[in-house]
Amino acid sequence: MTLELFLLLAAGLFAIGLYGALSQQSVVMLMMGLELMLNGVIVAAAAFWYYVAPANADGQVLIIVVITAMAVEMAAGFAVVTAIFRARDVDMTDMAADLAG
């Protein structure tokens, strides 16, 4: 186990999440991609804490921040999906592309 291996795992999870966030049409699946990207950030933060600066707790605090960001993203995302679905019956990203371009 080395820092590089943990960071590779984090990069893999981040890239898979990025693929999902870019390619999925369903808004809910898109949010799953975003969650998977943050999942990779958790691994990277924990690995940096352990392999670079284990003496102070800043790396652990970063993990707390990421977990909170995940919860906020999920709650706000579903609230927006619910609002736009109620207003315009939209549940695909392509149907909500008014601001594209």
Next chain:
Amino acid sequence: MSVVLFWVFGIGAVVTGFLVFRLDSMAQVTFALLASFLFVAGEVVLLGLGYLGVVIILMMVMEMVIMAVFMIMYMMNPAGLMPMAMYHNKRASVLISVGTFVALAAGIFVVDWPARSGRPPADTTYALGESLMGPQMLTMMTLGFVLFATILATVLLATSRGRYDRLGDDLRAARADDPVHGGIGR
């Protein structure tokens, strides 16, 4: 032992993460994502952060169970009976994500990471608590306000008809503007 666990958790996390975008049923997808989170929590525990690992496990189990409800609400393919292909721009997405991974991996091996300074404290949970209640208090307070703002914003967004829709922006309308009027017709 820990090396074996690292590989098991790591490969598990990546494989289940990949399955999220491969499985047909949205309910299965939710639980694949949950499995990926649990494997990552295992890695965090492996690094000596027992408290944070358990927090991730508990939080993600709750979050994914709530997510399963939403998934079923917005599900286009009940029970995965039909093959699901809801992609757009698939080729560019693959290219961008593979490119991102290659760039990150190159950076990981090229960068000269700093040497380890210090040792982990005997009780990492105690150190985290002391940090959050001391030097990182501002972080903790900011997180608290963000979570509170999220509660307000999500309730506002999810409300279908609130009191401002019914009684006007200054809440001074003589009678509520409801689609179906109640009462006895006065």
